[in-house]
Amino acid sequence: MPNRTVFFVSDGTGITAETFGNSILNQFAAKPRHVRRPFIDTVDKAHQVVREINHTAEVEGKRPIVFITLVDREVLAIVKDLSKGLVLDMFNTFIEPLEAEFGITSNHRVGRFSDVAKSQEYTDRIEAINFSLAHDDGQSAKNLESADVILVGVSRSGKTPTSLYLAMQHGVKAANYPLIPEDFERGKFPSSLAPHKAKCFGLTIDPERLNQIRHERRPNSKYSSIENCRYEVREAETMMRREGIAWLSSTHKSIEEIATTILRDIRPDRLMY
Amino acid sequence: MPNRTVFFVSDGTGITAETFGNSILNQFAAKPRHVRRPFIDTVDKAHQVVREINHTAEVEGKRPIVFITLVDREVLAIVKDLSKGLVLDMFNTFIEPLEAEFGITSNHRVGRFSDVAKSQEYTDRIEAINFSLAHDDGQSAKNLESADVILVGVSRSGKTPTSLYLAMQHGVKAANYPLIPEDFERGKFPSSLAPHKAKCFGLTIDPERLNQIRHERRPNSKYSSIENCRYEVREAETMMRREGIAWLSSTHKSIEEIATTILRDIRPDRLMY
Incomplete structure (x- = not known):
């Protein structure tokens, strides 16, 4: 039962602050309750969230942890000075040394996402998502020449989520193509x-693991049987080895780790820009 | 032409560090070059990245900005002490006050993602992605009762990327369903x-904006004409207003902002857990 709350208070979506804060909190055994409060960009909203934080502090008898990413100085001051929490300022902690280093002050402007919907980067990302959807599961062999990456592997090896993640997060046009029993019988890529x-x-x-995953979709089928899973995986690995295709096992890896490894290995340019 | 480099050095994927670091850097007019160096989890790799940082410092004549998220103390010490950059430690800066607050030390363990592929949260996320794919663009009206959110709107209003984002980031089963001219003629939801x-x-x-987007897909069609875009948008807004459906305009918003607003408005429980 969590008896401590962590707030993520942001003038934007707070998504990055929360994801990042979580990776820090994961270093502790404690499992606190999470509350994300996005779009806190006015004095009124700041007072409202301070009331919520202080109420929680009273109820729980422990001060909440408050991760903040607030750019506006007035809003920041309210949350920082009035809330009875341990306030960790994820933004200004790094803004100050950077101001000193660059020799310029930051613009302290809310709305880092503004106009994002019109930027080239954003357009590329949407286009990559559309590309990856159109090229999911070998649906289309058209335009494969414009793919940045083509994921191959047996059905349910993790290709679809990885392709979509590469598109959404990195603007990478990732197609995916299944290796199926017919390919193994023909012995041809x-x-x-x-x-x-x-x-x-x-x-x-x-x-x-494949057997488990397939079993949930089609229980007691040849497709999901452990013998068939062993056969397909063995054949697919043999084929990839023979064709000289780099590969990794998705078994113990998150989508993020798989995507990063793929970029590092075959598109290192996408980690530098 | 960028003449300063920012490194993101992480023992994991470095994705969060980079995203978060970018939102901080966006407060400055400078447009530095970005280099992400993931999976730096051994002394050898640490020395290698230090060499790269120091070489960059020499070539550019300015010290690179180095955002780090490194848990292992030995690896951390190498990068922190030996690199000729402005090192911003995104991890330990917050670990220390949290250790004091919780009254316990953190585990300083690399591999925050380990076993993630087996966690319930992760399984839910994959299931949500599959659900959103199967319920993209009104493909299936089956199982709509198990959807958490159903996005509606005219073709190309941003439903697909938003649904996939909700699924991938939040494990939310988001279906999406187009509002089409036939619905407007019938005058029925x-x-x-x-x-x-x-x-x-x-x-x-x-x-x-819709006209622009549709024009890229089907130039000079009725579908993409400004008259038709105006008609569809007006009818869709009228319909949503009449049916009492909450809505927002995606025109100037990023996927992240749209997704966060939807959760705040119709699934606030998903911002607290």
């Missing part, structure tokens, strides 16, 4: 992928 | 959505 081998990346998975 | 109105959320968009 899918011919539509042959010209694009250099940008193919393989995902594999423990047969036992 | 799609009947398969009628029982689920409480979880519907609308997206609208400026007709001019």
Whole structure:
């Protein structure tokens, strides 16, 4: 039962602050309650969130942890000075040394996302999402030449979530293409992928884990049987090895880790810009 | 031309550090070069990245900004003590006050993602992605009762990226359903959505912006014409207003902002857990 609350108070979405704060909190055994309060960009909203924080402090008898990313000085002062929490200022902590280093003051402007919807980067991201959707699960072999990455692997090895993540987070046009029993019987790598081998990346998975995942979708089928899972995984790994395609196992990895490894290995340019 | 480099050095993916660091850097007019160096979890890799940082410092004649999230004390010490950069320690800066507050030391353990692939939260996220894909663009009216959110709006108003983002980031099962000219002619809200109105959320968009987006897909069609875009948007807004469905305009908003607003308005429980 959590008896301590962590607030994430932001003038934007607070998503990054929360994700980042979580990775810090994960270093502790404590499992506090999480409350995200986005779009706190006026004095009124600041007072409201301070009331909520102080009420929580009273009820729980412990001061809440308050991660803040607030740019506006007035809003910041209210939350910082009036709330009975341990306030951790994720923003200004780093703004100050950077101001000194750059020799300029920051603009202290809320709305870091403003006009984002019109930026080229944003347009590219949306286009990449559309591309990845249109090229999910080998749906289309058209335009594979404009793919940045083509994920290959047996059904349910994690290709779809990884492609979508690469598109959404990195604006990478990631197609994905299944390796299926017919490919193994023919003993041939899918011919539509042959010209694009250099940008193919393989995902594999423990047969036992695959068996579990497939079982949830089609229980007691040949598709989900452990024998078939072992067969497909073995054949897929043999094929990728033979074709010289880099691959990793998705079994114990998060989507974020898989995506980062793929970029590091086949598109290192996407980690530098 | 950037003449200063920012490094993001992490023992994990470094994605959060980079996203967060970017929101801080966006407060400055400077546009430095970005280099992300993930999975720096050994002494050897630490020395390698230090060499890269110091080489950059020499070439550019300015010390690089180095955001770090490194848990292992030995790796941390190498990067912190040996690199000729302005090192901003995003991790330990907050770990220390938290250790004091909780009265316990953190575990200083790398691999915050380990076993993540087996956690319930992660499984829910993957399931939500599959749900959102299967319920993209009104593909299936089956199981709409298990949707957490149903996005409605005219074609190209931003429903698909938002649904996928809600699923991927928040594990929210987000279906999306287009409002089409036939619905406007009939003057009726799609009947398969009628029982689920409480979880519907609308997206609208400026007709001019819609015209641009549609033009890229189908130039010089009725579909993309400004007259038709104005007609569809007006009818969709009228319909949503009449049906009492909350909605917002996606025109100047990022996917993250749209998703956060939807959660705040119709699933506030998803911002607290």
